[in-house]
Amino acid sequence: MTLIDRLAAAVGAEHVVQGDAIPARHVQDLWGSDRVGHATTLVRPGSTEEVAAVLALCHEARQPVVVQGGMTGLVGGGVPDADEFVVSLERMSAIEEVDDITMTMTVQAGVTLYEVQDRAAAYGLIFPLDLASRGSCTIGGCLSTNAGGNRVLLYGMTRDLVLGVETVLADGTVLAALHKLVKNNAGYDLKHLFIGSEGTLGVVTRAVLRLQPAPASHLAAFCGVSSLADALRLLGRMRAAMPGMVSAFEAMWDEAYRMVLPYRSSLRIPLTGRYPLYVLVECQGGDPRTDEARFLSALESCEDLLRETAVGTTPGDVAALWAIRERIPAEILGGDLPLFGFDVSLPAGQLEACLKQIDGELREHWPEVELQVFGHLGDSNVHIAVVTGETTRDRKPLVETVVYRNVAEFGGSISAEHGIGFEKEPYLAFTRSAAEINLMRELKRTLDPHGILGRGRIFATTPQARS
Amino acid sequence: MTLIDRLAAAVGAEHVVQGDAIPARHVQDLWGSDRVGHATTLVRPGSTEEVAAVLALCHEARQPVVVQGGMTGLVGGGVPDADEFVVSLERMSAIEEVDDITMTMTVQAGVTLYEVQDRAAAYGLIFPLDLASRGSCTIGGCLSTNAGGNRVLLYGMTRDLVLGVETVLADGTVLAALHKLVKNNAGYDLKHLFIGSEGTLGVVTRAVLRLQPAPASHLAAFCGVSSLADALRLLGRMRAAMPGMVSAFEAMWDEAYRMVLPYRSSLRIPLTGRYPLYVLVECQGGDPRTDEARFLSALESCEDLLRETAVGTTPGDVAALWAIRERIPAEILGGDLPLFGFDVSLPAGQLEACLKQIDGELREHWPEVELQVFGHLGDSNVHIAVVTGETTRDRKPLVETVVYRNVAEFGGSISAEHGIGFEKEPYLAFTRSAAEINLMRELKRTLDPHGILGRGRIFATTPQARS
Numbered sequence: 001m002t003l004i005d006r007l008a009a010a011v012g013a014e015h016v017v018q019g020d021a022i023p024a025r026h027v028q029d030l031w032g033s034d035r036v037g038h039a040t041t042l043v044r045p046g047s048t049e050e051v052a053a054v055l056a057l058c059h060e061a062r063q064p065v066v067v068q069g070g071m072t073g074l075v076g077g078g079v080p081d082a083d084e085f086v087v088s089l090e091r092m093s094a095i096e097e098v099d100d101i102t103m104t105m106t107v108q109a110g111v112t113l114y115e116v117q118d119r120a121a122a123y124g125l126i127f128p129l130d131l132a133s134r135g136s137c138t139i140g141g142c143l144s145t146n147a148g149g150n151r152v153l154l155y156g157m158t159r160d161l162v163l164g165v166e167t168v169l170a171d172g173t174v175l176a177a178l179h180k181l182v183k184n185n186a187g188y189d190l191k192h193l194f195i196g197s198e199g200t201l202g203v204v205t206r207a208v209l210r211l212q213p214a215p216a217s218h219l220a221a222f223c224g225v226s227s228l229a230d231a232l233r234l235l236g237r238m239r240a241a242m243p244g245m246v247s248a249f250e251a252m253w254d255e256a257y258r259m260v261l262p263y264r265s266s267l268r269i270p271l272t273g274r275y276p277l278y279v280l281v282e283c284q285g286g287d288p289r290t291d292e293a294r295f296l297s298a299l300e301s302c303e304d305l306l307r308e309t310a311v312g313t314t315p316g317d318v319a320a321l322w323a324i325r326e327r328i329p330a331e332i333l334g335g336d337l338p339l340f341g342f343d344v345s346l347p348a349g350q351l352e353a354c355l356k357q358i359d360g361e362l363r364e365h366w367p368e369v370e371l372q373v374f375g376h377l378g379d380s381n382v383h384i385a386v387v388t389g390e391t392t393r394d395r396k397p398l399v400e401t402v403v404y405r406n407v408a409e410f411g412g413s414i415s416a417e418h419g420i421g422f423e424k425e426p427y428l429a430f431t432r433s434a435a436e437i438n439l440m441r442e443l444k445r446t447l448d449p450h451g452i453l454g455r456g457r458i459f460a461t462t463p464q465a466r467s
Numbered sequence: 468m469t470l471i472d473r474l475a476a477a478v479g480a481e482h483v484v485q486g487d488a489i490p491a492r493h494v495q496d497l498w499g500s501d502r503v504g505h506a507t508t509l510v511r512p513g514s515t516e517e518v519a520a521v522l523a524l525c526h527e528a529r530q531p532v533v534v535q536g537g538m539t540g541l542v543g544g545g546v547p548d549a550d551e552f553v554v555s556l557e558r559m560s561a562i563e564e565v566d567d568i569t570m571t572m573t574v575q576a577g578v579t580l581y582e583v584q585d586r587a588a589a590y591g592l593i594f595p596l597d598l599a600s601r602g603s604c605t606i607g608g609c610l611s612t613n614a615g616g617n618r619v620l621l622y623g624m625t626r627d628l629v630l631g632v633e634t635v636l637a638d639g640t641v642l643a644a645l646h647k648l649v650k651n652n653a654g655y656d657l658k659h660l661f662i663g664s665e666g667t668l669g670v671v672t673r674a675v676l677r678l679q680p681a682p683a684s685h686l687a688a689f690c691g692v693s694s695l696a697d698a699l700r701l702l703g704r705m706r707a708a709m710p711g712m713v714s715a716f717e718a719m720w721d722e723a724y725r726m727v728l729p730y731r732s733s734l735r736i737p738l739t740g741r742y743p744l745y746v747l748v749e750c751q752g753g754d755p756r757t758d759e760a761r762f763l764s765a766l767e768s769c770e771d772l773l774r775e776t777a778v779g780t781t782p783g784d785v786a787a788l789w790a791i792r793e794r795i796p797a798e799i800l801g802g803d804l805p806l807f808g809f810d811v812s813l814p815a816g817q818l819e820a821c822l823k824q825i826d827g828e829l830r831e832h833w834p835e836v837e838l839q840v841f842g843h844l845g846d847s848n849v850h851i852a853v854v855t856g857e858t859t860r861d862r863k864p865l866v867e868t869v870v871y872r873n874v875a876e877f878g879g880s881i882s883a884e885h886g887i888g889f890e891k892e893p894y895l896a897f898t899r900s901a902a903e904i905n906l907m908r909e910l911k912r913t914l915d916p917h918g919i920l921g922r923g924r925i926f927a928t929t930p931q932a933r934s
Contacts, residue, residue, distance in 0.1 A: 099814075099816065101699065101814075101815050101816035102815050102816060102847070124707075145652065146652050146656070148650055148652070152649065152650060154711070156623075156627070157650065159656075160627060169902075169906075173902050173906075174902065175900070175902050175903055175906065176900060176902075177899075177900070177903060179814075179878060179880065180814040180878065181812040181814065181847065181878075181879065181880050181883070182619065182812070182846045182847060182848075183615050183619060183624065183812045183846050183847070183848045183880070183883040183884050184812055184880040184882070184883065185612065185613050185615070185663055185880075185882045185883060185885065185886045185887075186880045186881050186882040186887060186891070186898045186899060187887055187895055187899050187903070187904070187907055187925050187926070188660070188663065188664050188668075188906075188907045188910065188925075189613070189626075189659065189662075189663050190903060190906060190907070192656065192659030193655070193659075193660075195656075196652055196655065196656050197655050201655075212710070213703075213706050213707040213710050215710055216707075216710075232568065236680075239680050240591075240680040240683075240753065241753050241754070242753050242754075243679070243680050243682055243683075243711070243712075243751065243752065243753040244621070244710070244711025244712055244751075244752070244753075245710075245711055245753070284710070284711075285710065285711070286707065286708050286709050286710040286711075286712070287708070287709075287761055290757050290761065294754055294757065345648040345649070345651055346648075347566075347568075347569045347646075347647040347648065348568050349566065349568040349569060376650075379649045379650050380569070380648065380649060380650070381649075381650045411646060411647065412648065413646065413650070413651040413652075413653045414653050415651070415652045415653040416648070416651065416652060417650050417652050418652065419652045420652075420653060420654055424653070428653065428654055431653045432644075432653060432654050433642070433643060433644070435640050435641065435642050435643075436642055436644060436654070436657060439636075439640075439642065439655075439914075440654055440655045440657070442913050442914075443655065443913065445913075446909050446910065446912075446913045447906075447909075458654050458655075459654070
């Protein structure tokens with residue numbers, strides 16, 4: 001029996017798809033990434049047991065696989081490489097249980113983030129993870145990439161929002177650890193190996209998500225400020241004035257903000273002036289009667305930092321302010337010239353100097369270069385779009401080297417929330433030490449001795465001994 | 468040159484102590500654990516480089532070591548076993564930096580939790596981790612055990628409160644990852660291997676701790692309630708009414724509470740009646756003007772659940788309410804009869820049934836058995852003291868088996884926050900699957916191939932292949 005026959009026996013012949021019958025969505029990221037793969041075989045297991053059977057067969061046959069969620073990644077991690085089989089978890093999309101006493105939801109990996117948010121809302125609860133790709137991205141993908149998004153400041157990243165996780169190892173071993181416990185110090189907390197390791201150490205099949213009470217008030221302000229230093233002061237003062245309530249603190253430099261100005265009317269842009277930097281600060285609370293007054297009073301006490309402010313106190317107005325922020329990536333991507341996009345973290349105190357240094361170095365090569373910067377300033381995570389003015393992307397390695405070298409030198413990370421995948425693999429050593437990368441390789445070899453899972457993502461897979 | 472000579476050359480002869488010159492505090496946990504070890508050699512490195520040198524020498528010589536912090540553990544993990552050398556990090560006790568822009572503190576592993584809390588306060592910030600042993604326990608110990616404590620409900624466990632961590636591996640390799648980044652998805656997040664692994668995978672030498680703005684208001688109520696179900700309803704309603712503000716939710720069953728009643732006057736016990744259960748609910752907020760009114764109004768709206776309530780709105784009154792809760796463990800330990808103590812997690816909805824089942828099964832052996840239960844109900848973590856009435860502890864294995872088997876059957880964990888150490892090692896398989904324990908062993912073998920670090924803690928160290 002061939003491997004294909006065995007896989008068909010494991011998951012049903014209709015769930016092993018080959019050649020041209022494989023839908024195009026399985027070979028490229030949803031946003032239209034540079035990287036386009038080619039798939040000969042797509043396998044769609046429908047249960048944990050079927051995932052285990054598929055991996056056991058591929059492990060035995062030394063058949064490389066890439067596991068796919070919603071294909072909304074930004075570093076090419078889900079795109080099939082060379083001879084990889086695609087294993088899609090799209091059939092495992094059930095919400096298995098909502099437990100409103102422990103405030104948890106048990107789901108299969110293929111469910112979308114939006115479905116989870118929507119189901120939680122029916123119980124007066126929220127799952128606080130929120131990304132622009134919520135309608136397409138899956139919980140399995142969020143876990144495997146430790147997704148971040150808009151409200152990390154208050155609720156943390158995906159890693160912080162899950163309790164138990166069920167994982168299948170490369171050889172088909174099932175680690176069934178679907179507990180609902182906030183505190184569990186009984187031995188190594190193995191789930192952290194799989195969260196954020198981009199599918200290279202195991203396959204998350206189910207998870208227990210931690211829900212929170214839905215906030216009763218929802219307030220936001222869109223502010224023009226004079227400098228990054230003022231924006232950081234604003235962040236500090238707002239957090240001190242409203243501890244446990246500042247749920248997002250997004251920044252847009254004017255070079256990014258101006259990209260959405262042509263849509264002034266449809267986007268309901270509330271500010272009349274232009275400023276070096278704009279901030280969207282959001283608060284969530286439990287007391288609609290007093291939260292609004294507190295929010296307004298906190299903003300008033302920051303008057304010295306605010307050049308112009310528009311406040312949203314109704315759900316519609318808050319959504320309109322968010323729409324400005326969420327429109328920026330699309331307008332930047334839709335510009336006339338090619339751009340190079342970055343997702344980096346920097347210590348708050350180093351951000352300004354680092355951006356200045358990057359700008360200066362790039363300007364030596366491209367005097368007209370423009371940095372369009374926006375992102376989750378509350379978490380010191382910015383997205384940088386570099387527009388060199390050139391009409392080709394040929395000098396991508398030069399731009400990347402300048403950005404990543406400086407980010408590393410200023411104590412930052414070359415990936416805040418998008419992961420490494422294939423896209424940033426050449427630069428991992430800028431931000432992680434040789435000892436760290438060697439340990440990653442050793443872990444990879446321990447958990448996936450034949451190297452069948454997500455080969456080539458994060459680091460090149462040639463194993464090396466530590467000593 | 469002998470190993471001792473080499474160690475002396477690495478750390479200075481005065482920091483290699485042998486035989487009777489080793490202080491007694493290095494062979495027993497501070498609270499006077501059953502387990503008392505014997506140490507032939509104590510090594511006190513003063514820097515990361517010295518820790519690395521010590522471990523490299525011990526690795527080469529196959530010399531087992533146990534690393535010690537403040538010796539406040541509750542599972543014997545720091546007590547030296549047989550031929551182990553003691554490596555104490557007490558000389559590495561510096562606070563290296565407070566960065567009030569990123570709100571981080573960089574510390575060496577040997578600093579006490581209290582010193583960290585105290586230094587943060589000088590900047591108007593807090594390090595939210597808080598344990599009764601704050602004056603003696605060290606940050607290194609908190610990280611290696613993923614310590615929990617009083618405010619996990621709002622701030623999370625130690626794992627959630629650190630950014631970068633510097634670790635020395637068993638062979639002396641230094642993993643220098645002292646970053647200050649909230650978001651860092653550049654490859655595997657290796658720190659989670661070391662946090663909570665009780666010193667068996669590496670030695671944490673330094674860490675970047677995440678600070679928070681100090682709350683401006685501090686409120687608490689001590690309440691008598693009729694049932695666990697009512698206590699859980701109270702928790703749900705208070706969290707919904709004051710999201711992001713309920714910082715602790717502690718429970719004491721009457722069998723535990725009554726232990727402190729003889730100290731009624733000195734402890735300022737405010738309730739006049741006796742109830743099946745008592746709850747200490749604490750809120751922290753940012754607006755002293757409105758928080759108190761909100762807290763009182765939230766409590767009022769829970770009137771149907773509260774039999775008697777005493778509110779603390781001044782720091783002194785809040786501290787007095789906490790003093791009752793914090794006195795309980797000492798009074799239970801000081802009782803006339805031996806007891807068996809447990810630290811377990813259970814899903815909130817299962818807690819009552821599980822306690823009833825444990826009580827019933829124990830009663831078959833000891834009709835007069837009493838369960839004294841208290842703990843962090845907001846995190847579904849209770850501490851159970853079992854007093855069988857016998858005057859010996861001979862039947863400890865029977866008591867432990869009844870408790871741990873039931874905890875596992877009800878979906879709980881045999882260790883919520885204390886860890887496994889030596890104490891719970893025989894019971895690990897009650898709560899973790901064979902596949903999980905095998906993976907733990909494989910990780911241990913990968914990171915510490917000669918098995919020199921914390922041998923015998925968490926699981927017996929005989930390595931076994933997975934397949």
